[in-house]
Amino acid sequence: MLKQLLSILILFLSISAFSQEVEQCGHTAYMEYLESINPGIKQNMDATFKQALAQSKIKTKTSQDTIHTIQVVFHIVYNTAQHNLSDDLITSQLRVLNECYTRTNPDTINTRDIFKPVAGDAGIRFVLATRDPSGITTNGIVRVQTALTAFGSSPTSLAMTDRVKQTAYGSEAWDTDKYLNIWVCDLSSRGRDGLLGYAYPPTGVDNWPGTSSFATADKQGVVLHYKIVGENNPSSLATGEKTAVHEVGHYLGLRHIWGDGGCTVDDYMEDTPLASAANQNCYPSINSCYSAQPDDLPDMIENYMDYTPGKCQNMFTQQQVAQMRANLTIFRTTIFSTYIPVPPAVIATLRKLGILNFPPPIKCPFGVFSSTLTNEVFVSLGELPEDDASQYVIKFFTPLGQVVHEATLSNEAYQAVNGMTGLHGAFIYQLTKNGDEIAKGKVVLGF
Numbered sequence: 001m002l003k004q005l006l007s008i009l010i011l012f013l014s015i016s017a018f019s020q021e022v023e024q025c026g027h028t029a030y031m032e033y034l035e036s037i038n039p040g041i042k043q044n045m046d047a048t049f050k051q052a053l054a055q056s057k058i059k060t061k062t063s064q065d066t067i068h069t070i071q072v073v074f075h076i077v078y079n080t081a082q083h084n085l086s087d088d089l090i091t092s093q094l095r096v097l098n099e100c101y102t103r104t105n106p107d108t109i110n111t112r113d114i115f116k117p118v119a120g121d122a123g124i125r126f127v128l129a130t131r132d133p134s135g136i137t138t139n140g141i142v143r144v145q146t147a148l149t150a151f152g153s154s155p156t157s158l159a160m161t162d163r164v165k166q167t168a169y170g171s172e173a174w175d176t177d178k179y180l181n182i183w184v185c186d187l188s189s190r191g192r193d194g195l196l197g198y199a200y201p202p203t204g205v206d207n208w209p210g211t212s213s214f215a216t217a218d219k220q221g222v223v224l225h226y227k228i229v230g231e232n233n234p235s236s237l238a239t240g241e242k243t244a245v246h247e248v249g250h251y252l253g254l255r256h257i258w259g260d261g262g263c264t265v266d267d268y269m270e271d272t273p274l275a276s277a278a279n280q281n282c283y284p285s286i287n288s289c290y291s292a293q294p295d296d297l298p299d300m301i302e303n304y305m306d307y308t309p310g311k312c313q314n315m316f317t318q319q320q321v322a323q324m325r326a327n328l329t330i331f332r333t334t335i336f337s338t339y340i341p342v343p344p345a346v347i348a349t350l351r352k353l354g355i356l357n358f359p360p361p362i363k364c365p366f367g368v369f370s371s372t373l374t375n376e377v378f379v380s381l382g383e384l385p386e387d388d389a390s391q392y393v394i395k396f397f398t399p400l401g402q403v404v405h406e407a408t409l410s411n412e413a414y415q416a417v418n419g420m421t422g423l424h425g426a427f428i429y430q431l432t433k434n435g436d437e438i439a440k441g442k443v444v445l446g447f
């Protein structure tokens with residue numbers, strides 16, 4: 001019994017000891033916490049990181065051109081109305097993630113010239129889930145009220161904050177192999193903002209001994225403080241909506257740009273300069289490892305994996321991008337779908353040359369027409385009576401029968417089906433009139 005009490009005490013101490021300093025990102029502390037409940041997981045994460053690192057150095061044009069799409073569910077766990085962020089804030093956060101992971105954010109113009117050549121486009125898209133794990137239609141935002149006024153504690157305990165992932169206090173993860181789960185809650189402690197977010201990095205290196213290091217699927221995902229989610233969040237803390245970009249970076253296997261150590265410790269990314277510690281200001285002249293290495297470039301305060309305010313964060317490097325993509329294709333293989341986008345200019349040229357005969361001529365026969373190039377689907381209902389009041393609905397299923405899209409059509413002879421842009425692959429469609437099937441077939445989208 002004494003032995004058990006001692007081990008509980010040691011476990012408690014090991015969980016709380018690392019968190020004496022307040023860190024805005026709990027990534028490193030979270031790895032320690034996961035280690036305490038899953039011995040071996042830290043080593044597994046290191047091995048996982050190194051395997052992806054080796055892969056990230058093998059660049060091929062094709063591997064960089066594909067777009068990876070990840071479906072996301074936001075769990076808004078609130079105690080007061082203030083925590084219960086609006087749909088607008090959530091969708092603006094998603095847009096910022098998409099901009100930063102495709103390097104289309106407007107502030108890329110602020111990347112300094114010395115770093116422009118190494119800036120990278122991750123080619124990763126995030127879409128709100130349209131179906132929950134049971135196949136029920138959803139907007140990808142779950143709202144759960146909690147009796148807890150806040151999830152933070154002093155000193156910070158990630159065992160306490162992780163309660164946001166339990167039904168008793170928060171919202172349980174959706175299948176973490178299929179969805180990126182992002183929990184939003186109050187991470188403050190006694191009214192103080194310290195921890196702004198943390199994430200679960202990939203694990204799963206081949207032939208790893210034992211199974212304990214894998215037993216945490218229910219915790220996978222990202223946790224964010226409600227004050228830093230979305231653009232123009234009324235609380236407006238300095239790191240703002242770029243915090244989510246940082247935490248998703250950890251989820252996809254990136255480390256802090258200063259390597260969580262001094263100038264002798266690296267983040268293993270060859271295109272990020274050394275840094276002695278986290279930067280929390282936008283000072284462009286800072287070069288914290290200059291004395292250790294006189295040819296060192298200034299600290300990359302633009303990098304999302306630093307602690308700098310969001311207004312000066314605007315880039316990942318090419319190797320960081322390659323590392324995240326390698327992690328996806330080796331360790332998070334079920335979380336994304338992939339397609340190779342066709343540049344709009346190529347589609348326009350093909351249409352001009354008459355090679356791409358899509359959309360088809362207006363007077364096409366009854367049926368459903370799709371273009372694998374443009375991801376468009378058109379429905380022709382044929383000759384319709386002028387006062388037709390029937391209800392036409394089209395549904396798209398995966399080959400396994402899961403509904404992925406449903407649209408009620410207007411009573412027009414010929415029309416496009418909206419909302420198909422996120423779908424890539426082979427689908428079964430079913431067209432119904434007043435509930436009765438009138439057509440069924442296959443469409444292939446997005447290649």
Ligand SMILES: [Zn+2]
Nearest residue numbers: 025026027256
């Ligand atoms: Zn971090």
